[in-house]
Amino acid sequence: MNTRVQLTHEVILERETVESLNPTQRRIHQAAFRLFAEKGTSQVNVLDLAQEAGVARGTIYSNIDNMESLFETVASHLAREMHERVNKSFDSLSDPAQRLANGIRFFIRRAHEDSKWGAFIHKFAMSNSSLREMFSSQATTDLLSGLSSGRYTFAQEQLLSVLTLISSSVLGSIFLVLEGHKTWRESGSDTAELVLRALGVPQEEARALATTELPALPSID
Amino acid sequence: MNTRVQLTHEVILERETVESLNPTQRRIHQAAFRLFAEKGTSQVNVLDLAQEAGVARGTIYSNIDNMESLFETVASHLAREMHERVNKSFDSLSDPAQRLANGIRFFIRRAHEDSKWGAFIHKFAMSNSSLREMFSSQATTDLLSGLSSGRYTFAQEQLLSVLTLISSSVLGSIFLVLEGHKTWRESGSDTAELVLRALGVPQEEARALATTELPALPSID
DNA sequence: GGTCAATTGAACACGCGTGTTCATTTGGCG
DNA sequence: CGCCAAATGAACACGCGTGTTCAATTGACC
Numbered sequence: 181m182n183t184r185v186q187l188t189h190e191v192i193l194e195r196e197t198v199e200s201l202n203p204t205q206r207r208i209h210q211a212a213f214r215l216f217a218e219k220g221t222s223q224v225n226v227l228d229l230a231q232e233a234g235v236a237r238g239t240i241y242s243n244i245d246n247m248e249s250l251f252e253t254v255a256s257h258l259a260r261e262m263h264e265r266v267n268k269s270f271d272s273l274s275d276p277a278q279r280l281a282n283g284i285r286f287f288i289r290r291a292h293e294d295s296k297w298g299a300f301i302h303k304f305a306m307s308n309s310s311l312r313e314m315f316s317s318q319a320t321t322d323l324l325s326g327l328s329s330g331r332y333t334f335a336q337e338q339l340l341s342v343l344t345l346i347s348s349s350v351l352g353s354i355f356l357v358l359e360g361h362k363t364w365r366e367s368g369s370d371t372a373e374l375v376l377r378a379l380g381v382p383q384e385e386a387r388a389l390a391t392t393e394l395p396a397l398p399s400i401d
Numbered sequence: 402m403n404t405r406v407q408l409t410h411e412v413i414l415e416r417e418t419v420e421s422l423n424p425t426q427r428r429i430h431q432a433a434f435r436l437f438a439e440k441g442t443s444q445v446n447v448l449d450l451a452q453e454a455g456v457a458r459g460t461i462y463s464n465i466d467n468m469e470s471l472f473e474t475v476a477s478h479l480a481r482e483m484h485e486r487v488n489k490s491f492d493s494l495s496d497p498a499q500r501l502a503n504g505i506r507f508f509i510r511r512a513h514e515d516s517k518w519g520a521f522i523h524k525f526a527m528s529n530s531s532l533r534e535m536f537s538s539q540a541t542t543d544l545l546s547g548l549s550s551g552r553y554t555f556a557q558e559q560l561l562s563v564l565t566l567i568s569s570s571v572l573g574s575i576f577l578v579l580e581g582h583k584t585w586r587e588s589g590s591d592t593a594e595l596v597l598r599a600l601g602v603p604q605e606e607a608r609a610l611a612t613t614e615l616p617a618l619p620s621i622d
Numbered sequence: 623g624g625t626c627a628a629t630t631g632a633a634c635a636c637g638c639g640t641g642t643t644c645a646t647t648t649g650g651c652g
Numbered sequence: 653c654g655c656c657a658a659a660t661g662a663a664c665a666c667g668c669g670t671g672t673t674c675a676a677t678t679g680a681c682c
Contacts, residue, residue: 215469220443222444267500267527288524309465333604336594337587337593338591340577340582340583341574341577341591341595342591343589343597344573344574344592345573345595346574348570348572349565352565352566353565353569355527355565355569356561356565366558366562370559370563371565371566373559374562374563377598377599378598378599378602380604395576
């Protein structure tokens with residue numbers, strides 16, 4: 181029972197029937213999220229999961245198929261949730277450069293505020309397709325509109341390289357914050373500024389865009 | 402029996418007595434390198450390793466202590482080898498921006514030429530300290546000298562963020578190449594150009610520096 | 623109070639990987 | 653040829669995780 185949702189730039193994410201999760205399943209999924217973030221997929225076993233969820237081992241088996249699909253569900257749920265909240269926040273912003281700067285900083289701030297979330301993203305953003313799509317669908321639209329409005333100065337053929345630069349530096353920055361080597365403010369502003377400069381935004385302007393007051397992430401519904 | 406080696410910028414790598422590896426141990430280490438690259442640390446078991454090395458299971462146990470130290474040895478050997486070769490190539494280059502561009506492209510080209518190497522770097526560059534040090538020690542010197550010569554225009558306090566941007570975008574680019582989404586030439590030049598622009602190098606100059614003929618990596622001894 | 627679905631937790635069989643031991647074989651070298 | 657260190661591979665005990673079954677318990681709801 182899945183419905184398909186068309187996103188801004190020909191990227192498709194599956195909408196899971198999250199609503200159909202009963203309380204027990206929700207606890208299991210939340211526990212799984214924490215464990216995956218801490219230990220990585222291959223290190224999470226059923227017993228740990230049961231204990232973390234405060235549930236008996238048998239309950240796990242009667243509520244999930246296997247670890248793999250559980251992980252997939254958790255990851256795509258995460259991707260969808262973040263994607264929607266960021267998009268919602270973008271409703272009030274038209275400047276693609278400002279949106280990009282804010283997007284970058286949203287991710288980095290959230291990794292700071294919820295280190296489990298940050299760890300999860302950092303571990304799986306490259307290997308999981310839902311998360312990868314979240315990153316690229318988020319940025320592609322704004323990159324293209326920024327290009328055509330002359331705000332960015334890179335070649336169309338470099339789009340994929342630019343996308344990769346953006347997502348990987350966000351991940352690197354999240355890592356920096358998680359390890360405590362930088363505050364999220366510094367790391368977020370620095371990364372946003374550097375990325376904008378790479379795209380052709382003049383230094384002073386890039387700095388300004390990267391250091392505005394960052395609004396709170398809207399919640400969904 | 403380890404000797405310490407002082408690198409250019411107060412970064413220390415251990416010199417293993419690689420020479421002391423007998424032929425059997427060398428085969429085991431090389432097999433381990435391949436398996437770690439393919440499957441990740443936690444998925445390599447003794448039986449697989451023995452088969453890949455063309456050796457009996459008992460031989461593994463009498464030649465290594467455990468997987469963990471084996472991995473550590475392999476990783477730091479890799480870091481040292483690459484570090485030395487890149488450094489050697491830099492002997493003939495004085496421009497920090499040209500060195501940085503070439504360094505970035507060396508990594509990406511090598512990942513293409515030896516996909517096992519690329520996979521290993523991509524998997525472990527962030528989590529292994531030897532590999533992390535290789536990245537940062539490689540770049541820090543040139544970043545600082547480029548800063549003081551006015552070639553780069555970023556703030557000293559952003560050094561760590563810049564280092565992170567560089568290493569993570571190289572990793573992202575390696576991923577792109579490994580997945581076959583881009584050729585190493587495009588991906589390498591794009592990444593080098595984008596990074597230089599982020600540091601303040603004007604677009605045309607950045608493009609030129611990122612598209613020069615890339616020399617072969619020197620071999621060591 | 624009775625019903626029923628969900629949860630519990632113990633028991634079981636199974637596979638896989640570890641690390642050790644050891645009798646046997648191999649192959650290089652004096 | 654004989655020596656000896658290294659390599660072999662089978663056997664063993666062990667721990668851990670899986671996935672299944674099932675009788676007993678819980679607790680929400682009518």
